[in-house]
Amino acid sequence: MISFFKDKHPERLARQLGQVVHQLDDLVHLTLNRTVRLAVTGLNQSGKTVFTTTLIHHLLHALQGSNLPGMNVVAENRLLGTRIMLQPDREIPTFPYERHVRALLANKPVWPVPTDAISAIRLAIRFKPAGLMSRKLAPSSTLYLDIIDYPGEWLLDLPMLKLTFEEWSEQTLRLCEEEPRRTLAAHWRAHMAGVDPSAPAEEAIMRPAAERYTDFLMSCKQSKIGLSFLQPGRFTIPGDLKGAPLLTFCPLARPGAEGVPPGSLRDEMANRYASYQKLVAEGFLKRHFSRFDRQIVLLDLLGALNRGPSAFADMHTSLGAILENFHHGPSSLLSRLFAPRIDRLLFAATKADYVAANQHHNMERLLRRLVARSANDASFQGVQVQSQALASLRCTRTVVREHQGRRLSFVQGTPKGREKETLLFPGEIPENVPEADEWDMHRFHFMEFEPRRPPDAESPTPPHIRLDQALEFLVGDKLT
Amino acid sequence: MISFFKDKHPERLARQLGQVVHQLDDLVHLTLNRTVRLAVTGLNQSGKTVFTTTLIHHLLHALQGSNLPGMNVVAENRLLGTRIMLQPDREIPTFPYERHVRALLANKPVWPVPTDAISAIRLAIRFKPAGLMSRKLAPSSTLYLDIIDYPGEWLLDLPMLKLTFEEWSEQTLRLCEEEPRRTLAAHWRAHMAGVDPSAPAEEAIMRPAAERYTDFLMSCKQSKIGLSFLQPGRFTIPGDLKGAPLLTFCPLARPGAEGVPPGSLRDEMANRYASYQKLVAEGFLKRHFSRFDRQIVLLDLLGALNRGPSAFADMHTSLGAILENFHHGPSSLLSRLFAPRIDRLLFAATKADYVAANQHHNMERLLRRLVARSANDASFQGVQVQSQALASLRCTRTVVREHQGRRLSFVQGTPKGREKETLLFPGEIPENVPEADEWDMHRFHFMEFEPRRPPDAESPTPPHIRLDQALEFLVGDKLT
Numbered sequence: 001m002i003s004f005f006k007d008k009h010p011e012r013l014a015r016q017l018g019q020v021v022h023q024l025d026d027l028v029h030l031t032l033n034r035t036v037r038l039a040v041t042g043l044n045q046s047g048k049t050v051f052t053t054t055l056i057h058h059l060l061h062a063l064q065g066s067n068l069p070g071m072n073v074v075a076e077n078r079l080l081g082t083r084i085m086l087q088p089d090r091e092i093p094t095f096p097y098e099r100h101v102r103a104l105l106a107n108k109p110v111w112p113v114p115t116d117a118i119s120a121i122r123l124a125i126r127f128k129p130a131g132l133m134s135r136k137l138a139p140s141s142t143l144y145l146d147i148i149d150y151p152g153e154w155l156l157d158l159p160m161l162k163l164t165f166e167e168w169s170e171q172t173l174r175l176c177e178e179e180p181r182r183t184l185a186a187h188w189r190a191h192m193a194g195v196d197p198s199a200p201a202e203e204a205i206m207r208p209a210a211e212r213y214t215d216f217l218m219s220c221k222q223s224k225i226g227l228s229f230l231q232p233g234r235f236t237i238p239g240d241l242k243g244a245p246l247l248t249f250c251p252l253a254r255p256g257a258e259g260v261p262p263g264s265l266r267d268e269m270a271n272r273y274a275s276y277q278k279l280v281a282e283g284f285l286k287r288h289f290s291r292f293d294r295q296i297v298l299l300d301l302l303g304a305l306n307r308g309p310s311a312f313a314d315m316h317t318s319l320g321a322i323l324e325n326f327h328h329g330p331s332s333l334l335s336r337l338f339a340p341r342i343d344r345l346l347f348a349a350t351k352a353d354y355v356a357a358n359q360h361h362n363m364e365r366l367l368r369r370l371v372a373r374s375a376n377d378a379s380f381q382g383v384q385v386q387s388q389a390l391a392s393l394r395c396t397r398t399v400v401r402e403h404q405g406r407r408l409s410f411v412q413g414t415p416k417g418r419e420k421e422t423l424l425f426p427g428e429i430p431e432n433v434p435e436a437d438e439w440d441m442h443r444f445h446f447m448e449f450e451p452r453r454p455p456d457a458e459s460p461t462p463p464h465i466r467l468d469q470a471l472e473f474l475v476g477d478k479l480t
Numbered sequence: 481m482i483s484f485f486k487d488k489h490p491e492r493l494a495r496q497l498g499q500v501v502h503q504l505d506d507l508v509h510l511t512l513n514r515t516v517r518l519a520v521t522g523l524n525q526s527g528k529t530v531f532t533t534t535l536i537h538h539l540l541h542a543l544q545g546s547n548l549p550g551m552n553v554v555a556e557n558r559l560l561g562t563r564i565m566l567q568p569d570r571e572i573p574t575f576p577y578e579r580h581v582r583a584l585l586a587n588k589p590v591w592p593v594p595t596d597a598i599s600a601i602r603l604a605i606r607f608k609p610a611g612l613m614s615r616k617l618a619p620s621s622t623l624y625l626d627i628i629d630y631p632g633e634w635l636l637d638l639p640m641l642k643l644t645f646e647e648w649s650e651q652t653l654r655l656c657e658e659e660p661r662r663t664l665a666a667h668w669r670a671h672m673a674g675v676d677p678s679a680p681a682e683e684a685i686m687r688p689a690a691e692r693y694t695d696f697l698m699s700c701k702q703s704k705i706g707l708s709f710l711q712p713g714r715f716t717i718p719g720d721l722k723g724a725p726l727l728t729f730c731p732l733a734r735p736g737a738e739g740v741p742p743g744s745l746r747d748e749m750a751n752r753y754a755s756y757q758k759l760v761a762e763g764f765l766k767r768h769f770s771r772f773d774r775q776i777v778l779l780d781l782l783g784a785l786n787r788g789p790s791a792f793a794d795m796h797t798s799l800g801a802i803l804e805n806f807h808h809g810p811s812s813l814l815s816r817l818f819a820p821r822i823d824r825l826l827f828a829a830t831k832a833d834y835v836a837a838n839q840h841h842n843m844e845r846l847l848r849r850l851v852a853r854s855a856n857d858a859s860f861q862g863v864q865v866q867s868q869a870l871a872s873l874r875c876t877r878t879v880v881r882e883h884q885g886r887r888l889s890f891v892q893g894t895p896k897g898r899e900k901e902t903l904l905f906p907g908e909i910p911e912n913v914p915e916a917d918e919w920d921m922h923r924f925h926f927m928e929f930e931p932r933r934p935p936d937a938e939s940p941t942p943p944h945i946r947l948d949q950a951l952e953f954l955v956g957d958k959l960t
Contacts, residue, residue: 084683086681086683086725086748087725089725090725090726090751090759091724091725092725093722094683094687094723094728117720119723203564203566203567204564239720240573240720241571241573242573242597243573243574244572244574246570246571268566272570275571279570279571
């Protein structure tokens with residue numbers, strides 16, 4: 001020991017000791033603390049950015065007039081505080097919480113502008129352990145919560161890993177037989193009628209074909225149509241891959257007698273599909289998905305009802321495709337590649353505040369039916385699946401009024417694009433998936449609202465609906 | 481053999497035979513054909529996109545009224561034709577040749593809009609070998625020319641691999657002592673005066689610091705200032721990394737007695753610098769730079785002269801930093817990591833048509849001095865370095881006129897932003913780097929021109945200056 005201290009400059013010594021303490025601290029973290037990687041994603045315009053922003057905000061301010069009674073760690077008074085920490089993955093963009101919360105909590109609040117890319121943020125949640133034994137061992141513990149926010153399009157790429165180019169083409173073309181895809185795809189399909197897939201592959205033929213297919217996907221995605229089962233996901237959000245050959249293909253009709261001549265357009269498009277599978281879909285699986293612990297998928301159920309039967313059916317298809325990723329039978333491709341470790345999966349219908357409180361029960365029932373129809377929960381090995389309705393930021397309040405002798409529930413809030421608060425009758429949510437003959441043009445027209453605080457909001461943190469329940473399901477067990 | 485054909489469906493058989501032929505063809509390519517990976521990059525606004533576009537255009541049209549007499553394969557009538565092929569790296573965006581050439585050769589041509597990202601394109605150049613022996617072996621041969629166009633900013637990241645965070649900080653801060661950096665960096669440096677690097681690292685402190693440093697880099701890059709030695713390169717062109725922690729640091733003054741406390745802002749910024757080195761700079765080196773065979777670096781020498789001594793000196797610094805990548809002594813970090821295989825390196829001063837023909841000699845001399853001053857050519861092991869002037873698309877012609885009894889060389893063309901052709905006296909280029917007292921505010925004011933064809937242009941392909949010489953140096957030896 002003496003030889004260690006000998007001939008050391010005091011400053012160097014202090015620095016070395018500091019490093020030792022730091023390393024010990026790390027070791028303690030590893031043993032007593034836990035890390036949970038919570039993935040947040042959503043199908044088109046489901047309010048993913050608002051969800052992540054308010055979730056962080058509530059955790060950071062949970063001690064100043066708590067608004068999260070549904071979290072056991074809060075109800076039992078065990079929460080000691082939450083801080084934003086440095087993010088361990090330095091190449092993933094940081095979730096811009098500060099910027100988004102400024103937009104949401106401004107004097108005249110606006111919905112934050114979301115980005116179409118992955119982002120991450122790390123929180124450290126300090127709490128008192130629940131058990132007497134654990135509390136003796138350590139009076140406080142820390143949960144490192146890594147929140148990873150990524151586009152739903154990436155998640156919907158995973159099912160492509162199970163399909164050959166031919167199978168995927170067939171599935172996509174079959175979807176294009178139904179409206180609204182049929183009409184939206186007409187331009188691309190007319191173009192393809194003049195393309196010979198058995199001719200030699202040329203960029204000058206493949207690029208316009210892929211561009212028209214991409215235009216078709218973009219038109220399906222626009223908010224009026226609002227489809228979400230759109231593959232390949234990177235065609236509409238290419239990022240740095242914009243213009244790369246692996247984004248330059250499109251589905252092709254099954255080959256006839258000519259087969260797949262080597263070097264043909266069909267051959268090359270199949271190769272590009274394979275590159276997309278490997279570098280994009282499998283890349284996401286390897287780098288991100290297989291490292292997630294918990295997953296929440298947000299849905300705009302009200303928007304899908306507004307848009308009518310085809311948008312609603314499409315959301316159903318997307319849910320089914322997402323659930324497939326969690327069927328790890330022994331024969332599952334995903335589990336053979338990289339078994340995901342996600343053990344809790346939450347489907348959440350957002351914007352619950354756009355309807356009256358008495359509709360929330362139906363909203364959850366409808367969502368549960370959508371999820372249950374697609375997949376039998378019992379078939380998930382070790383994955384707990386739950387569904388619920390929530391509002392990340394409640395912008396309305398429910399007002400019950402007599403109307404022609406009946407008691408009706410209204411919502412009061414500032415409708416999107418307007419300045420003044422209004423009292424509206426938003427309509428009712430069916431508790432079952434509507435049958436074909438139950439839809440009619442004007443059945444659903446749920447309004448959207450501006451992020452103004454409703455008049456009954458008293459707490460210093462912004463009001464929400466069941467955000468705490470979502471959090472309890474997603475991370476509550478890690479805070480005991 | 482019979483057993484092979486037995487019980488085969490004729491179509492499947494045909495497809496299998498086709499595949500065999502295709503594979504044989506590939507094998508022949510491997511043995512008789514060659515691939516060259518030509519990298520094109522440039523320092524700010526040097527006309528990289530125009531260079532790559534016209535290079536492709538001339539090769540594609542070399543048989544229709546050749547405009548490339550300086551290429552031996554053309555002069556000796558051995559060129560058989562060039563085609564665009566499918567690009568082997570499917571994840572790299574394809575160079576949008578068609579789009580750019582449409583802009584350049586439109587009825588009212590415009591300069592194409594460049595992108596700040598990597599792109600690639602593959603050409604197949606078919607030619608008759610020069611030697612009698614080779615011609616007997618194969619009457620024709622094919623050179624696969626992969627052209628990879630990437631931002632100069634990426635190349636200027638490589639020198640960072642040799643520097644620690646402290647060394648890099650010191651070098652950058654030293655540069656900031658000189659104008660125009662001194663003034664441009666004032667805002668960022670004033671901000672840093674209030675930041676304690678030994679305090680615990682917090683995103684809320686690091687982000688504004690990095691943002692102000694990025695603003696400084698952006699202001700150095702704007703065309704009026706036109707500096708190019710700006711590190712780290714991805715700060716100004718982040719792409720998908722926008723907002724990532726590895727782009728969220730900045731140079732810090734050397735630590736005092738407080739040292740580098742673990743977990744401090746200084747410690748974390750050094751870690752982020754290390755991540756940048758590894759994931760960005762080394763990533764480029766591994767994935768791209770170490771696979772290039774030939775490199776051309778384009779420079780806007782005239783622009784640098786226009787902007788004055790500091791912009792000129794900065795270009796000199798950049799050239800020196802680029803050349804350092806090619807010093808592979810046994811102790812070189814780069815060669816220990818991944819020895820680049822580049823064996824020819826061309827520095828080209830573009831826009832030679834903005835001055836009169838009698839100035840081209842001085843232009844080349846000046847460039848050679850800049851390059852030679854930075855590095856002794858003899859120290860490059862196995863890398864041939866050359867410098868030349870060129871114009872990818874000649875937009876002017878030289879007109880000699882008597883003026884006050886002297887013969888002066890004018891250029892005739894359509895100045896940038898104007899509609900009509902004008903005769904201008906562009907001024908002269910010094911053959912030496914001007915000394916400090918030789919610069920004055922109004923010494924150089926070379927005009928830029930619109931891409932209109934000059935009146936003397938007769939060839940069907942657009943006129944250029946010494947583009948063929950550049951090509952001969954870069955790939956001529958592979959076409960023999």
